[in-house]
Amino acid sequence: MDGQVERVVGMVEGAVLVVDAGEGPLAQTKFVLAKALKYGLRPILLLNKVDRPAVSEETCNEVESLVFDLFANLGATEEQLDFPVLYASAKEGWASTTFTKDPAPDARDMSQLLDAIVRHVPPPTANLDAPFQMLVSMMEKDFYLGRILTGRISTGVIRVGDKVHGLCMKDSGVTKIEEGKVTKLMKKKGTSTALVDSAGAGDIVSMAGLANPSIGHTVANTEACISQVTTPLPTVELDPPTISMTFGVNDSPLAGRDGSHTFEIIVD
Incomplete structure (x- = not known):
């Protein structure tokens, strides 16, 4: 959640x-x-x-x-x-x-x-002239289309048929996950999904054509020089999972009647 x-x-x-x-x-x-x-x-x-x-x-x-x-x-x-x-x-x-x-x-x-x-609500700040980049925020699988990646386009323009690649950041540097071609491009129209031919910076789109990129990865245009797309987009920082526990002696009147010691653990 x-x-x-x-x-x-x-x-x-x-x-x-x-x-x-x-x-x-x-x-x-x-x-x-x-x-x-x-x-x-x-x-x-x-x-x-x-x-x-x-x-x-x-x-x-x-x-x-x-x-x-x-x-x-x-x-x-x-x-x-x-x-x-x-x-x-x-x-x-x-x-x-x-x-x-x-x-x-x-x-x-x-x-x-x-x-x-x-x-x-202010309009999105968009740079349509920069190389295409999109951070994958959601992912689903379709029986016919395969993996569908959803995210907001950060910069540039994407069209059906464009060659793209998936990027991620590892300890060794930028890693190319996969290269492919956009086969389907979709936008939400109300509660339904509509096919579109192109989309630009500021749009939230879903695309099919890549099988390996996942949530947190960047999809970028392969026609852009690697010098222009040096690093993937920053991923969303999530709060670390936390748990607090209280250890205490069970002081219930029914506890320890046989001489043994019992403890209770309270988890928040």
């Missing part, structure tokens, strides 16, 4: 933080928000389920205050603390910039949320 969140957050310029208007922020809210703030994103707060009878404007204000405190405790900057707030009912399919339980018939859609995304 940790790695997946960091890889996805590392591919985007913005985020929508969805919080239940009745329950407020939960444990997973803190975890994902911390990752978004770490990458410098400025999340948009969306208070969902405001159509529920128990949710009032006062309730939403209290939840908004809790979210603000959470931002502050996680070290948010002043710009990140000035987050936009919207109210929504995902079940009924509408969002509003002002609190309401029953929006007008012509406003019962997600247009205000989409407008907020356009206003507050």
Whole structure:
């Protein structure tokens, strides 16, 4: 879960933080928000389920205050603390910039949320003239296409039929994993996938044609000189796995009746 969140957050310029208007922020809210703030994103707060009878404007204000405190405790900057707030009912399919339980018939859609995304999420910084490079952030396998690599294009342009190679960094230096040709190039269109002929820097794409590169590897254009692509793109740094254990004598009334010593281990 940790790695997946960091890889996805590392591919985007913005985020929508969805919080239940009745329950407020939960444990997973803190975890994902911390990752978004770490990458410098400025999340948009969306208070969902405001159509529920128990949710009032006062309730939403209290939840908004809790979210603000959470931002502050996680070290948010002043710009990140000035987050936009919207109210929504995902079940009924509408969002509003002002609190309401029953929006007008012509406003019962997600247009205000989409407008907020356009206003507050900056466009990607893209260099289309540089050699093509893409960091592989996700991977899946298709029965017909083979390995499908998904990532955000860092620089350059890629087209179907282009020759590419996979790169990774090892102790001995840059290692070429495999050389191949892009056979399929795909983009997300809503909830479906659409085939495209080309894509450029800033786009998130999925490609087929290479069988060996994996998550964290770089896909680069073979036509670029190795001097221009000297090192793979930096990989996402994941938090190391941690575990804390408390050892103590079991002081239960039923412990040690036979003269033996028992211990308890508490794992967090």
